[in-house]
Amino acid sequence: MFAEGHVNPCIGIAKQLLADGHRVLFTANGVWQTKLAAYGIETVELAKPNTTDEGVIDMDSSAQFMISLGKIGGASPIEKARHESFTAEFWTKHAQYLDTQLQILLAAIRPDVIVVDQLVTLPAVELSGIPCVWCWSVGPLVMVDDERTPPGESGLSATGDPRLWHEFRQLVRDVKIEKWRAFNNWVVGRGCEPLPEHCFYNPSRYLHIYGYPLELDYQDIRPLGRNYVRFDNFKRTERHMTFAVPPELAAKPGKLVYLSFGTLCPVDVQNMRRLVAILAKSPHRFILSMGPKHKEYTLADNMWGAESVPQIRVLPLVDLVITHGGLNTVTESLYFGRPMIAMSGFGEQYDNAQRLHDKGFGLRLDAYKCSEEELLAAIETLLSDKALAERLAEVSRKIQIDN
Structure with missing residues (x-):
């Protein structure tokens, strides 16, 4: 992931692991090395992507890329959803870029546990045989697409009209289906089992952790399985920083x-x-x-x-x-x-x-x-x-x- 909103929860998790006496290594773009070092976290730098199709490496270019995709701007959620095929193409190409490097890095690092913060599966992780925890730095509606709740990224109310949920969910599925088929074929070609339809990862293969207060969560509407663990947040301490009102x-x-x-x-x-x-x-x-x-x-x-x-x-x-x-x-x-x-x-x-x-x-x-x-x-x-x-x-x- 490319923005602080995704990196920061991983830092919160890493800080707790470090406090418990474990060694933590991040595979990350070099732009994050200074920030991670301030928390005492080691990094293994990923090679720079060759094109923006494979990835963007800093926040400014990430933001400009999001604007080019139509994600940032005044359009409504359903208007933005019509462009989700471009988003899906980006994430699947980025996964292939990561997968190539992780095949080499995982063999060299030989970790006991892998923690990923991703939106799509990485065959190198799945095929490694190493236990994997999937950290979700996005909301629970994106984490689990369940028809008892509104679809992720819709902004629709859990007390609203389910017909609007269905309309939005079906639109997203329709615009992504060709990208899903191509990605599923690639995943299977890498030696992994087929993905569930419309899903870009296999939920059953991982322990999932997410940070969302119970007061906001949807567990009363759709309870989750035993392989999902909720925390109130993944807050960092930022003890090395100070602030006073000017x-x-x-x-x-x-x-x-x-x-x-x-x-x-x-x-x-x-x-x-x-x-x-x-x-x-x-x-x-x-x-x-x-x-x-x-x-x-x-x-x-x-x-x-x-x-x-x-x-x-x-x-x-x-x-x-x-x-x-x-x-x-x-x-x-x-x-x-x-x-x-x-x-x-x-x-x-x-x-x-x-x-x-x-x-x-x-x-x-x-x-x-x-x-x-x-x-x-x-x-x-x-x-x-x-x-x-x-x-x-x-x-x-x-x-x-x-x-």
């Missing part, structure tokens, strides 16, 4: 709000400028994680931001979070008991945003179409909701004890 912002009046749209969504600079202009009219203060194009837009007087901020250190200091609905920010905000406004950009972010809204832990707004009045009113609504604050404090206490 004095110029600390001196201003108003509540403190954290805005983060992850590492990919903020590359849509035009929309970031639009949102900054709206938030400039709020009486509150804002800390922004601005993303890789942070030099291309200017913040207002009631704001402070940087390309990236140590989120785990920021969240305890703020009163409200405005998020793209990324899994890390959602689970970490609940860990600290913070209400959320979720404004999704793509993928499972839509599902997380709707789930927060349905469960009453925040509000879902359209990142591209919300009006000034809607966004400013949502901020005031959540900041003044004392009952929600008490409920979130209780959820936070439970998660911090359980995890």
Whole structure:
């Protein structure tokens, strides 16, 4: 995976393994080596991909590639789903690029256990005979496609019309079917058993772990098998990082709000400028994680931001979070008991945003179409909701004890 939202959960897992006395090796692109080294994690560098069909190696190019696929932007989830064949082609070609290298690396490293964070199967892993744990850094609706729940990446409500679920699910299956057939043929040709129809991996072959608070999970709708293990989150500690509210912002009046749209969504600079202009009219203060194009837009007087901020250190200091609905920010905000406004950009972010809204832990707004009045009113609504604050404090206490 290419973005921090996928790498960070793996870091959380690795830190616990290191604390328990195990050795952890990441196979990763070189761009991650410095970040991983800060956590004491060793890396084995993958060869650079030859083309963007095989992979992208940094966050900026990842974001631009997502824009080229139509994944990031103001289109609706179902409009974006019509382009899923291109996404499927990318992930399957990337798997073939990884597979070639892993055949060599696994024989040299000889690990006792493999942990993968992938969307499609890797025959080199399956054929190695080494026990494998599949880590899911995306939401549970993407992890398990079950007709008792809405389809992943749809943003449809679990209490909504099942006919809409079927329409979305069937559309995705139809646009991906040729890519699935080609990938299945390749997997079988590599010596693996055939994949379940419409599925790009074989769920029964792995132990699956995922981070999603019980308060948001779908287990009451569709229980999972014994080879699925839920954690409240895969939060990092970030003990090597510090953060204090800058004095110029600390001196201003108003509540403190954290805005983060992850590492990919903020590359849509035009929309970031639009949102900054709206938030400039709020009486509150804002800390922004601005993303890789942070030099291309200017913040207002009631704001402070940087390309990236140590989120785990920021969240305890703020009163409200405005998020793209990324899994890390959602689970970490609940860990600290913070209400959320979720404004999704793509993928499972839509599902997380709707789930927060349905469960009453925040509000879902359209990142591209919300009006000034809607966004400013949502901020005031959540900041003044004392009952929600008490409920979130209780959820936070439970998660911090359980995890």
